[in-house]
Amino acid sequence: MKAYLESPVGVIEIEENDGYITSVIFVEKRPQQENPENAILDKAITQLQEYFAGNRKHFELPLKQPGTAFQQKAWNYLSTIPYGETVSYKTEAIAIGSPRGSRAVGSANGKNKLVIVVPCHRVINENGELGGFAYDMDIKRHLLEMEKHYNKNI
Structure with missing residues (x-):
């Protein structure tokens, strides 16, 4: 449905x-x-x-998305990234036990079908550039700017 x-x-x-x-x-x-x-x-x-509206920082929904063991590790990590903050693909790769897996992490994040709720938009390039996103980069930019704005006003 x-x-x-x-x-x-x-x-x-x-x-x-x-x-x-x-x-x-x-x-x-x-x-x-x-x-x-x-x-x-x-x-x-x-x-x-x-x-x-800036009133919710964490989602409380029953979620299920099929994926490989690696994808599940990557997606589980995404939910640990604090609202309004970002990490690099390399940081995520190291955190899930694949220190050389930055590209694989990017690929897994790109297959995330629970966008926003499982916040793949919070992962950026190590140099601070936005990196990839399965949708328009303006959406990623807007989500990050919105979270930073509301995070300052907590």
Whole structure:
């Protein structure tokens, strides 16, 4: 089941399967359908709205996304990166036990289907440049700037 949220950075499609949020991705446009009645999707929409308003720093949703053991390690690490902060791909690679795996980490992060909720946008290049992102780089930039702004105002 899918629901949609028009966010400040674009349309977000949220998918729920068997009681879990399985996908939070950006899509080109919102379909002409109403969001279904679904408590988990409603909770996800509410938490995303709170995030964009600067009132939510952590998500409390049942999540499930299939991936390799390496991808799972990379994605689990993403959720430990504090709101409003960034780390490098190299830092993430070292933290998950693959010190030479910066590119593999970038690839795993690029396959993350729980964008924002599992914050792959908080990983940047070691030189401070934004690095990659599965969506428009302006979205990554906006999310990072928004988090830094709200983090200062806590």
